[in-house]
Amino acid sequence: MEKPMTNGMKGTWLPIQASRSARNTINPIRRIVDRMKISPNPAKEMISLSIGDPTHYGNMLPPVEALEAIVEAVQLPTCHGYAPSFGTLDARRAVAQFWSRSNYIVKPEDVILTSGCSHALEMCVDGLADSGDNILLPRPGFSLYVTLCQSLGIEPRFYDLLPNEQWRADLSHLESLIDDRTRAVLINNPSNPCGAVYSEEHLRQLINICERNHLPIIADEIYADMIFSGNQFHFLGMLSENVPVLSCGGISKRFICPGWRVGWIVIHDRHNLFKDTIKPGLMDLSSRILGPNSVTQAAMSHILSETPDSYYDDILQQLQNNAEFVYNSLLEAPGLRPTMPQGAMYMLIAINPSAFLDIQDDKEFFTKLLCEESISCLPASVFGIDNFIRIVLTTPMEKTEEACQRILEFCHRHAKTIA
Secondary structure, eight states, rough: OOOOOOOSSSOOOOOOOOOOOOOOOOOOOHHHHOOOOOOOTTTTTEEEOOOOTTTTTTTOOOOHHHHHHHHHHTTTTTTTSSSOOOOOOOHHHHHHHHHOOOTOOOOOEEEESSSSSHHHHHHHHHHOOTTTOOEEEESSOHHHHHHHHHHTTTTEEEEEEEGGTTTTHHHHHHHHHHTTEEEEEEEESSOOTOOOOHHHHHHHHHHHHHTTOOOOEEEEOTTTTTOTTOOOOOOOHHHHHSOOOOEEESSSTTTTGGGGGOOOEEEEEEOOOTTHHHHHHHHHHTTTTTTTTTTHHHHHHHHHSSSSSHHHHHHHHHHHHHHHHHHHHTTTTTTTTEOOOBBBEEEOOOEHHHHHHHHSSSHHHHHHHHHOOOOEEEEEGGOOOSSSSESSSSHHHHHHHHHHHHHHHHHHHBOOOOO
């Protein structure tokens, strides 16, 4: 008779437990959306306003120049193997040149390539803080920030963004959260989910707080330069004289290719505060996955230098047209109050539950809208704020128009009648 299998000790196999890191890795979006057992209305075509993938409908695609560069790169015999874990020199030089300005030069040795911007953010969080430390995060903010911190045993502390002030940071609230275990402040500009673009003055106010408290900045700048008319983007690292900044970016949004998986960390450190510790630590962390996609790296120089301004102009015009149409349309919806974004790809819309007969919060709005109208958005509670929804502005205009019409009909159907 065969002996029962064991797990290294006497007796039978027991359930094998996941690690603490695995148990603590929770994506708020997936936890809410995936666990909701709901189905769209089969009589209506599904329109997704929830996916932050600009390629979803095909109206936004990578530039022809990028496609040509990838085709050429994949035929090279030199780009199918392992590259340096922190990126090839040619690709790092391309990023440095792309983001350099006449008054500020980025050096290739200050660029670390990563497997997308999310990987860059993970490396920065992991490289700056230990378990038991805390990092200050915006609220509302991209849910991945929380996922990354909690997975590593780092406490996320949330500073409020002000909805009535174009989502500017509440400066006094932010500073009140700082203690001796605070290791960094994360600033997202232009922002997801708010669509805010911060002025130079406001960014300098944030930098001043970090300087007073000797805190480095993690800058999530994946939407750099994706701004609507009347606004201006400023890199935090170029504004900061004394505070070291780790700027996270990539090609996924600006070049509409999230699946190509190349991002970066640009290290802004005028006084060498990162030189002997953080910078080599980040390079060591990059070795855990042996570097980002080698084919995309081989194409980086051509992608970054040859894509014409007309390509960016067209993408931004589509986004702004969608934003303006949604904003003007939903101003007429009972129970909703949209905020016109200044950039990025998103809009937050406030919900007033008291204006509805049978909708108590953003999750119920999301559920009923999907079931009745086959419109998917995201309840903003996944971003840390209640009674807002986030919609994505990358849909073709005809789908945007149809979605707004359905949302208007939905809101009127559920609205309380006014005597």
